[in-house]
Amino acid sequence: MFVPHSEIDLKKMFEELSISSLDDLFTHIPETLKLNDGLNVASSLSELESISDFEILESKNTQNLICFAGGGHYDVYLPQTVKSLTMRPEFMTSYTPYQAEISQGILQVLFEYQSLICDLTDMELANASLYDGATSVAEAVSVAINKTKRDNIVISSGFNPNTKEVVNTLLDRNKFNVNYVDLVDYLFPEDYVFSQDDAAFVVSLPHYEGSAQDLTSIVHNAKAAGVITICYADPSMLGILKSPGSMGFDIVVAEGQSMGSPLSFGGPTVGWFATRKELARLVPGRIIGESRDSNNTKTYVMTLRAREQDIRREKASSNICTNQTLNAVGSTIHLSWLGPEGLYEIGYQAIQKASYMKQLLTDNNFNVLNHTSSLREFLVETKKSAEEVILEMGSKGFLAGIKYDDNQILVAVTEKRTKAQIDNYVQSLMEVDNA
Amino acid sequence: MHSGGNASSLPLVGGAPEPTINQLSKPGRRASRFPKLDVPVTEINNSAIRNDKPSLPEVSEHDLVMHYSRLAHRNFAVDVGFYPLGSCTMKYNPRFADYVAGLNTFANSHPSTPSAFTQGNLEVLHELEKFLIEITGMDNATFQPPAGASGELTGLLIIKKYLEENNLTNKTDIIVPDSAHGTNPASAKMAGFNVVEVSTDVRGMVNIDDLKGLVNENTAGLMLTNPNTGGLFEENIMEISNIIHENGGLVYYDGANLNAIVGVCRPGDMGFDIVHSNLHKTFATPHGGGGPGSGPVAVKAFLKEYLPGPIVEKNEDSYEWYKPKLSIGRMHGYHGNFLVALRALVYMKLLGKEGLDTLGSYAVLNARYLSSVISKVIPLAYNEPCMHEFVATVKDLKKSHKIKAYDVGKALLDKGFHSPTIYFPLIIEEALMFEPTETQTVDTLDDLADTLKAIIDELQGEDVSLEEYPKNLPVGRPNELIPAKHLTVNWGDFELLELTE
Numbered sequence: 001m002f003v004p005h006s007e008i009d010l011k012k013m014f015e016e017l018s019i020s021s022l023d024d025l026f027t028h029i030p031e032t033l034k035l036n037d038g039l040n041v042a043s044s045l046s047e048l049e050s051i052s053d054f055e056i057l058e059s060k061n062t063q064n065l066i067c068f069a070g071g072g073h074y075d076v077y078l079p080q081t082v083k084s085l086t087m088r089p090e091f092m093t094s095y096t097p098y099q100a101e102i103s104q105g106i107l108q109v110l111f112e113y114q115s116l117i118c119d120l121t122d123m124e125l126a127n128a129s130l131y132d133g134a135t136s137v138a139e140a141v142s143v144a145i146n147k148t149k150r151d152n153i154v155i156s157s158g159f160n161p162n163t164k165e166v167v168n169t170l171l172d173r174n175k176f177n178v179n180y181v182d183l184v185d186y187l188f189p190e191d192y193v194f195s196q197d198d199a200a201f202v203v204s205l206p207h208y209e210g211s212a213q214d215l216t217s218i219v220h221n222a223k224a225a226g227v228i229t230i231c232y233a234d235p236s237m238l239g240i241l242k243s244p245g246s247m248g249f250d251i252v253v254a255e256g257q258s259m260g261s262p263l264s265f266g267g268p269t270v271g272w273f274a275t276r277k278e279l280a281r282l283v284p285g286r287i288i289g290e291s292r293d294s295n296n297t298k299t300y301v302m303t304l305r306a307r308e309q310d311i312r313r314e315k316a317s318s319n320i321c322t323n324q325t326l327n328a329v330g331s332t333i334h335l336s337w338l339g340p341e342g343l344y345e346i347g348y349q350a351i352q353k354a355s356y357m358k359q360l361l362t363d364n365n366f367n368v369l370n371h372t373s374s375l376r377e378f379l380v381e382t383k384k385s386a387e388e389v390i391l392e393m394g395s396k397g398f399l400a401g402i403k404y405d406d407n408q409i410l411v412a413v414t415e416k417r418t419k420a421q422i423d424n425y426v427q428s429l430m431e432v433d434n435a
Numbered sequence: 436m437h438s439g440g441n442a443s444s445l446p447l448v449g450g451a452p453e454p455t456i457n458q459l460s461k462p463g464r465r466a467s468r469f470p471k472l473d474v475p476v477t478e479i480n481n482s483a484i485r486n487d488k489p490s491l492p493e494v495s496e497h498d499l500v501m502h503y504s505r506l507a508h509r510n511f512a513v514d515v516g517f518y519p520l521g522s523c524t525m526k527y528n529p530r531f532a533d534y535v536a537g538l539n540t541f542a543n544s545h546p547s548t549p550s551a552f553t554q555g556n557l558e559v560l561h562e563l564e565k566f567l568i569e570i571t572g573m574d575n576a577t578f579q580p581p582a583g584a585s586g587e588l589t590g591l592l593i594i595k596k597y598l599e600e601n602n603l604t605n606k607t608d609i610i611v612p613d614s615a616h617g618t619n620p621a622s623a624k625m626a627g628f629n630v631v632e633v634s635t636d637v638r639g640m641v642n643i644d645d646l647k648g649l650v651n652e653n654t655a656g657l658m659l660t661n662p663n664t665g666g667l668f669e670e671n672i673m674e675i676s677n678i679i680h681e682n683g684g685l686v687y688y689d690g691a692n693l694n695a696i697v698g699v700c701r702p703g704d705m706g707f708d709i710v711h712s713n714l715h716k717t718f719a720t721p722h723g724g725g726g727p728g729s730g731p732v733a734v735k736a737f738l739k740e741y742l743p744g745p746i747v748e749k750n751e752d753s754y755e756w757y758k759p760k761l762s763i764g765r766m767h768g769y770h771g772n773f774l775v776a777l778r779a780l781v782y783m784k785l786l787g788k789e790g791l792d793t794l795g796s797y798a799v800l801n802a803r804y805l806s807s808v809i810s811k812v813i814p815l816a817y818n819e820p821c822m823h824e825f826v827a828t829v830k831d832l833k834k835s836h837k838i839k840a841y842d843v844g845k846a847l848l849d850k851g852f853h854s855p856t857i858y859f860p861l862i863i864e865e866a867l868m869f870e871p872t873e874t875q876t877v878d879t880l881d882d883l884a885d886t887l888k889a890i891i892d893e894l895q896g897e898d899v900s901l902e903e904y905p906k907n908l909p910v911g912r913p914n915e916l917i918p919a920k921h922l923t924v925n926w927g928d929f930e931l932l933e934l935t936e
Binding site: 004009028029039073087094105175242287290 | 482508518547551559583623668698699713715724725730783797807874905910913925927
């Protein structure tokens, strides 16, 4: 299938090569290695036959769960305009834009992507995407290590456990210490003392638990000790939160799913990475720059290429090659569609709806652990085990949240949730957790 | 020209440069609309809240659509023309896979949804694992690595952990051919290994004598593609893998070139212990302008417990996540690029036995045919039967007419073809590396060869200025030094303007 060769084509090609069968192409491969009976897989299907197979497979997932889960991935509304433009085949089926003359489209979109992220985070230089939020944190930590030549990493404990695990995998634990700092009342301690051995300070805005604080003075203290400060931001809240750059951070990374990508069961999404120009040569991945062609026409190109693996090989700033370009295209178009008012609205409505939900839960005798300091995401205590509650809420049509602890659920609210959905959720939770 | 598949209609719109979305912005315009807030307003007191609106463009929806559509018109793509791009496997990406990837819960499942509610998604990964281990001859797989380089790193971390568990921490050397992709040494370095290069012999294969000399008690493993980056099948692969295994090392298969051998032979039967595949190459998922990819890693059973977890396991009547006991840990925040994996499953099911058994054969047939017709225009780097790709060289033309591989690539762009991969592998002078894939017709291959011939003739002309190529595209050759020197990497930078003034 998708192979165009007709009998006439084959005859012509075989004649050119003086062969009489496809097998004759492989006389140089040792016989013992050849698959004589071919592969043990099912027969070919036409598209028409396979439609129902895949629709049945899809129907095995529980349908239409109303999403109150977050933890980095949010059920933010993704407009059709953004989806259809992102999936234009000229973007979707193109290769990495090494040939600038025939890739100005994708190059300009990526230049706009970098610029939008710089504007939004108050940074000077963004790369053209990393794999996801979790791997972006690990890449940022590597930059800090390379810059400072120190070997201690200070990370706020307020991170998705999966993100912590990725950092742990990607960091050589024989060489570097990771020091997790516990949050106090769901906030990073203002009086934390940084040491001259600390390479990086990594903190999430808001914290994984949903609480948020102005991090300016903590960042100031870290920088005074020569520490590279890294903010893991929630893009869909950047319209309403102070920018990481204004708080003084050196590097901003993010899980960019909520800007331009559907939830996608976690992938493909996109990792945002932005920093200041002085760290440019340590930045992982591709960077697009504006240049001029031989006629002095504005031309976009991949730049600072001497950091990358195809040129620097084992001395590269990262091994990343293929990244998440199409999801970065999605972020660009979604941010442009939203504009300042739209991005603000997403954050504002999420916080307002979460406030309403927290109050409703409290009024119905649920304990919201970080009621005051949280914004759109918060922790609720349950009497039954969190796992049990989440499973039972599923049968009532809700993805109740993420298990945080044995009896604690992390609940997220986006602008998509309605008052009726929130009311029904709380009603269902009362039924489930009091039963 | 016969094929129409060569984009000879020059689809890229030229003319004036497209403004940035920021230049199209006017205060007060907007595309987005939201429902009115349906809950009572509460006062929000939090020190992290900002007092102003973020800085973003303000554009109408029509302006937005026209802008990004115009940019799409300025981009070459598989759906537009032929990419004979070596090492990249730019084959046709079936539209049907996009339809399936858009189905409701495939596209919209939150990644933390419990397995009880995502049995369909887990079945997708399980079904794909079955295809993948059959095609590669392995036993278990993870889909966490989001790209090939991440797959390489996963494999190397597995080797490292395996050596640690077996008290072989003295083994610190990873052997990589001098013809390897840059990601190989970069990944090995990231995993904490020393990189040792093995040379290539005159036939274009791994130099076995050199390999024997490099292997010792410190050898942790070898990374190899087969066929190698010269497009040649390593005929002594069993001897190579035996040399590494006899010294207690593991053998890693870089799946960059898997397309050549699907249905022909399997890495698992050649002695490879770990294999990564690029679903965005071999299994026809779209490259997206540079990603997303998917780089699943498959291993032999003795390495299963080292895989990044969780992986999917089938119980009697359901699928569950299983966390391998000696896991190297997560390589991705959740389950890797799930929708890319799903598209690959769609492709494999459509191809089925008939399509997969002959996939490598047709890929090799197209490459062998193209190498035969192109060799009449440009000499090949190796006098060996190629697999799915081959390398030609213009080093003689460089000597005689100062024509570089770069110039040939640029001139091809003008004629509606993507350039082949140039200057790779690094060990071949003025290399042009062609990979046609199995989805192109013989007419398109003939057109490429004819066009190359015309270009070589044209470039050798008396008054030709090579720098002028390409001539018919929205922009000409870029000055790649300007941004590197002045870092104009966002629209807030004005240093370029200062420079040009």
